[in-house]
Amino acid sequence: MRPLAIAAFTMTSCLGRGLEPARAALRDRRSGLAQCRFETAALPTFVGEIAGVDDVRLPEALARFDCRNNRAAELGLRQDGFEAAVAAAVARHGADRVAVVMGTSTAGILQTELAYRRRDGEGALPADFDYRRTHNTFSVADYVRERLGLGGPCIAISTACSSSAKAFATAARWIEAGLADAAVVGGVDTLCLTTLYGFDSLQLLSASPCRPYDADRDGISIGEAAAYALLVKAADAPRGSLALLGTGESCDAYHMSSPHPEGAGARMAMEGALASAGLHAKDIDYVNLHGTGTPSNDAAEDRAVMALFGDLVSCSSTKGMTGHTLGAAGAVEAVVSLLALEAGYVPGSPGTNTLDPRLRARYEIHGGERRLEHVVSNSFGFGGSNCSLAFGRLRDAA
Amino acid sequence: MTLAARIRGVGLVGPGWSSWTEAREVLAGRVPYAPRPTVAPAPDALPATERRRAGKSVRIALGAGLAAAADAGLAPKDLATIFASSGGDGDTLHEICETLASDDRSISPTRFHNSVHNAPAGYWGIATGAMQPSDTVAAFDASFAAGLLEAATRVAANPSMPVLLVSYDAPYPEPLQDARPIMDTFGVGLVLDGGEAGARIAMRIADEAPTAMDDEALDSLRRGIPAARSLPLMRMLARGERGSVALEYLGGRALVVEVAP
Numbered sequence: 001m002r003p004l005a006i007a008a009f010t011m012t013s014c015l016g017r018g019l020e021p022a023r024a025a026l027r028d029r030r031s032g033l034a035q036c037r038f039e040t041a042a043l044p045t046f047v048g049e050i051a052g053v054d055d056v057r058l059p060e061a062l063a064r065f066d067c068r069n070n071r072a073a074e075l076g077l078r079q080d081g082f083e084a085a086v087a088a089a090v091a092r093h094g095a096d097r098v099a100v101v102m103g104t105s106t107a108g109i110l111q112t113e114l115a116y117r118r119r120d121g122e123g124a125l126p127a128d129f130d131y132r133r134t135h136n137t138f139s140v141a142d143y144v145r146e147r148l149g150l151g152g153p154c155i156a157i158s159t160a161c162s163s164s165a166k167a168f169a170t171a172a173r174w175i176e177a178g179l180a181d182a183a184v185v186g187g188v189d190t191l192c193l194t195t196l197y198g199f200d201s202l203q204l205l206s207a208s209p210c211r212p213y214d215a216d217r218d219g220i221s222i223g224e225a226a227a228y229a230l231l232v233k234a235a236d237a238p239r240g241s242l243a244l245l246g247t248g249e250s251c252d253a254y255h256m257s258s259p260h261p262e263g264a265g266a267r268m269a270m271e272g273a274l275a276s277a278g279l280h281a282k283d284i285d286y287v288n289l290h291g292t293g294t295p296s297n298d299a300a301e302d303r304a305v306m307a308l309f310g311d312l313v314s315c316s317s318t319k320g321m322t323g324h325t326l327g328a329a330g331a332v333e334a335v336v337s338l339l340a341l342e343a344g345y346v347p348g349s350p351g352t353n354t355l356d357p358r359l360r361a362r363y364e365i366h367g368g369e370r371r372l373e374h375v376v377s378n379s380f381g382f383g384g385s386n387c388s389l390a391f392g393r394l395r396d397a398a
Numbered sequence: 399m400t401l402a403a404r405i406r407g408v409g410l411v412g413p414g415w416s417s418w419t420e421a422r423e424v425l426a427g428r429v430p431y432a433p434r435p436t437v438a439p440a441p442d443a444l445p446a447t448e449r450r451r452a453g454k455s456v457r458i459a460l461g462a463g464l465a466a467a468a469d470a471g472l473a474p475k476d477l478a479t480i481f482a483s484s485g486g487d488g489d490t491l492h493e494i495c496e497t498l499a500s501d502d503r504s505i506s507p508t509r510f511h512n513s514v515h516n517a518p519a520g521y522w523g524i525a526t527g528a529m530q531p532s533d534t535v536a537a538f539d540a541s542f543a544a545g546l547l548e549a550a551t552r553v554a555a556n557p558s559m560p561v562l563l564v565s566y567d568a569p570y571p572e573p574l575q576d577a578r579p580i581m582d583t584f585g586v587g588l589v590l591d592g593g594e595a596g597a598r599i600a601m602r603i604a605d606e607a608p609t610a611m612d613d614e615a616l617d618s619l620r621r622g623i624p625a626a627r628s629l630p631l632m633r634m635l636a637r638g639e640r641g642s643v644a645l646e647y648l649g650g651r652a653l654v655v656e657v658a659p
Contacts (some may be wrong), residue, residue, distance in 0.1 A: 105514060109491070112574070116499035124573050131577040137515050137536035145648075153603065154648055155544045156536045158486075158515035166533060170548065176399060177554040179547070193498045198510030232510055249531035253475075253523035256448075257511040265529055272531075382511055383520025385532065 001024040001172055001274045004244045005237030005394055007182070008085030011077060011227035011335040013322045014048030018079030023339055029348040029367060030300075031321050033209040033221050038191045039110075045205040047191060048223025048323030050075065062146055067108035073188045075085045076226025077147060085230050086148050089182040092236070099152035099180035101171040102141035103164025103187040105327030105381075108134035108154075110192035112118050128321060140188045152180045158327065160381030161290070163187060165330025168389055169247035171231050182236075186228035187331030188328035195222055195326060203259060210293035210324070212317035212349055213302075213363045215356040217293045223323020229338075234394050242338050245374070245390045246279065248272020252384025259297055259380060263304030266378065269386035270308050273376055277390040281309050282392075285370065287361075288333045288377040291317020292324050293351075301378065302359040310360070316364045320351035330379035337375040337391045345369045357393070401550040404596040406560060407470025408635060409462040409587035412436055412626065413619065418465060424616075425629070431615050433502040436583040438568075443525035451508050452521060454568040456486040458585035459518035460525060463564040464645035466587030470560065474526035474607045477562040477589065478552055479519060481534040482545025488570030506648070518566070530559070541565060541651035542586070542628045543645040549590050551602060557592025565625040567642075581622030586632065597635060598658045606654055610645040631655055 010018055014032030033046040056071035063301040072363065077083055089098050111134035118126045133139050140154040150318065153174060157166045164187020170181035199205050199220060208220035231244060248329050250268035252260040259266070270287075287309065290301055298317075305315060325332050340347060348367030355363055374392040408418045410658040414433045415421035423429040439461030441452045452460075459481060467474040485491075490512045497505050511517070516534035523532065531552075537544035542565040549563040566585035569575055590599075611617040622627045630643040638659040644652035 095540060109495075112491070112495050113498050116495040118500075119573060125577055129577060131574065136538060136578070138484075138541075141536075142538070151649060153547060154537065154545075155548065157533060158536055159519065159532075159534050160514045160516055170533065170535075170551075173551040173555050175553040179401070179551065193503070194494055194505075194510070194513065197498060197503050197505050198507075198513065201505045201507040201510050247534075251519070251523040251529050253527045253529050253531050255524070256517070256520045257507070268529060286576040309558070380514070382514045383516045383534075384523050385519065385534075387517055 001176060001246060003234050004172055004175060004231045005234055005241040006243060006338060007230040007237060008082050009229040009338055009394040010080035010082045010337050011078055011332050012050060012076040012333060013225035013325060014050060014223055015321060018228060025321050026339060026347040027037055031209055031325055031350040038232045041193060041196050043196055043200055044207045046209045046221040048221060049191060050224055056120055065132050065133040065143045067111040069108040069140055069188060069190045072190045072224060072226045073143055074138050076228060079378045082228055086184060089230060089232060090125040093181040095149055096151040098150045099171060099174050099183040100141055100150055101167040101183055101185045102144055103157045103167040103327050103330055104140050104189050105158060105160050105163055106189060106192055106194055107137050107139050108288040109194050110137055113193050114239040136297045144184060155289040159385040160325050160383060162379040162385045162387040163327035163330060163380035166249060166389035167388060168244055168334060169249055172244060172247055182230060182232045184230055186227060187328035188216055188226040189325055189327035190224040205293050206293060207286060209351045210319055211351040212291035212319055212361055213298055213355055214352045215354045217295060219294055220292045221323040223325040225322060225325040225332045227327040227328055227335050229334060239394055241394045243392055243394045244340060245392045246273045246277025248276060250386045250390045254384050257382050259300035261300055263300040265384055265386045266301055266304035266380055267307050269388040270376060273388035273390045279374060279390060283374050284313055284374050285372040286340060286375045287313055287315035288337050289315050290378040290380045291319055293319060298359060302361050305361045311360055311362045313362060314346045314364050315361050316347055316349045316367060318347050320349050327386045334389055337377045341372050341375055341391060344372055400600045400602045402598060402600040403550050403552055403553040403590040404593055404598055405588055406591055406596045407466045407589035409465025409469060410632060411461050412584040413582040415425060422636040425633045431613055431621055433615055438583055444521060453467060453487045453489055453512055454583055455566060456518045456521045458568060458583050459564050459566045460522060462566060462585030462587040463522060463562055466562060466589050470589035472589060475528040477528060477560050478530040479522060479532040480545050480549050480561060480563045481519045482541045482565040484538055484541045485568050486513055487517060487570055488574060492574055504559055525593045537648060539624050540647045541624045543647045547653060553590050553592045560589055560591040563588045565628060567623050567625045584623040584625045586625055586628045600656045601653050603647060603651055604654045606644040606652040608652050609643040623636060
């Protein structure tokens with residue numbers, strides 16, 4: 001693919017609002033995970049909760065979208081001058097030429113969970129329940145589009161935990177095909193009882209903060225986040241800008257909730273990202289792993305990484321900091337990859353103490369300063385949905 | 399700008415039709431439309447364990463998708479896929495919300511993994527062995543047009559890779575059905591590529607009202623199920639006509655599709 005510049009990016013998660021707290025946490029190897037006190041969840045697990053998300057107020061005109069997920073979306077949009085960057089793209093290209101591609105797994109399903117507790121004697125849902133603008137998968141994409149006043153093509157991608165990585169791939173195809181000149185891509189997923197009790201039912205929740213690649217790792221910590229990037233054509237950005245260089249997608253065709261044991265689909269996705277970027281394995285300096293912290297996920301991904309990169313490439317999972325933000329994870333970790341490239345460091349892995357000797361990739365528990373030119377970010381989801389993204393900088397003026 | 403592709407194969411299952419062969423007769427005007435509740439095909443392509451777990455959405459998506467692949471004469475495992483649906487599986491989401499509102503919140507693990515919007519895509523992979531890229535997308539009532547646009551951009555990116563679009567919806571049970579009425583289960587599959595065979599379609603987004611169906615019952619079907627917003631296009635294909643149709647898109651706009659048989 002032709003490289004696309006990242007004109008702006010931002011993330012809001014349990015690490016804080018906007019990029020500054022994320023930068024600090026990545027450098028200091030700080031975790032934002034805390035004992036779960038979310039809503040009425042009674043589960044012995046840790047979560048990564050966005051502080052103050054319930055206090056966010058949506059603009060009056062969009063009040064019907066009000067729910068935790070869209071509040072997180074709103075909070076995220078307000079950070080790091082992201083809105084102003086989008087406004088500049090609109091001024092340049094027109095609102096109809098700026099697209100929106102948002103990844104989410106559960107959107108605002110929490111609103112329906114709460115409404116089911118408020119059913120009347122006949123079982124009907126309360127009158128104030130707005131399915132379309134809260135629960136429905138498209139609601140957050142619709143919110144972002146309305147909120148930013150964009151008229152370009154718009155879609156929600158919902159492939160579980162690869163959703164918002166795949167949002168980058170879709171947006172890149174759209175710009176390449178001439179459907180848009182710029183695209184707001186992102187991922188928003190927020191805590192809800194469906195995912196907390198759902199992962200609990202699969203016995204995939206860790207009772208401690210998650211420990212990717214640790215010998216004693218025993219599951220995930222769920223997080224929530226809103227992360228965005230503004231993709232523009234290389235010709236519209238200065239040389240040296242951070243850039244999306246390649247995307248790779250595949251399916252495991254194996255199982256609904258377990259990864260292919262050899263990581264075959266994961267490897268295909270990474271190979272696809274390299275091929276699309278015109279890069280070779282030796283060109284990659286850091287892999288931000290999907291690294292959820294379940295025994296089988298990390299083992300499968302390790303095999304895929306070893307098969308492609310051997311033990312030469314630094315890699316780590318940042319889910320010990322943010323938790324697994326599910327449908328937002330692809331966008332969050334795209335932002336993490338961009339921050340790593342920008343500052344020249346490999347993020348460490350809080351929570352990971354003793355590396356699993358059966359895993360062989362060059363996993364960096366402590367991280368540190370490195371010269372990074374190219375970074376690959378992995379996101380894999382239920383249903384065997386895999387996506388890898390390659391990031392770097394614009395080399396030549398287009 | 400305009401995006402073009404060729405239609406290599408079609409599958410359709412909905413209220414009144416168990417196949418494209420049946421639907422084509424009605425849409426071409428040769429047989430009157432006789433609505434009857436949709437019978438979602440049995441998911442025979444799945445291994446026994448998964449077959450038992452497959453809900454309505456999975457069955458309709460697999461049925462329409464496999465029929466389109468067969469019509470195109472292509473092996474399902476070689477197709478990139480786009481699954482477009484307005485929402486996740488209604489029965490599953492209802493069961494989960496009901497359980498979570500009760501005193502015992504133990505969700506079944508199968509129900510949980512079936513709740514993801516991309517469950518049909520996951521089952522498709524298991525049934526066919528397809529490891530090609532697969533997207534699952536949503537755009538509320540515009541989900542069919544959004545999926546078609548997505549499929550066309552995939553074809554543009556790689557004209558030699560056939561892409562299967564499966565657009566499907568299944569109703570919620572009450573009380574969600576009241577909040578989001580979906581008339582019945584409906585699935586349409588289209589295999590697209592950038593070759594020389596099959597009807598040529600070219601599409602663009604325009605400020606137009608969506609094309610309606612002449613027949614009142616067919617138009618109420620079109621309006622009653624997001625995936626059935628595809629019907630004006632399917633009618634053109636059934637009749638082998640040249641012309642253009644406007645399919646509901648976002649913000650009061652339409653995806654205008656020019657068809658040349």
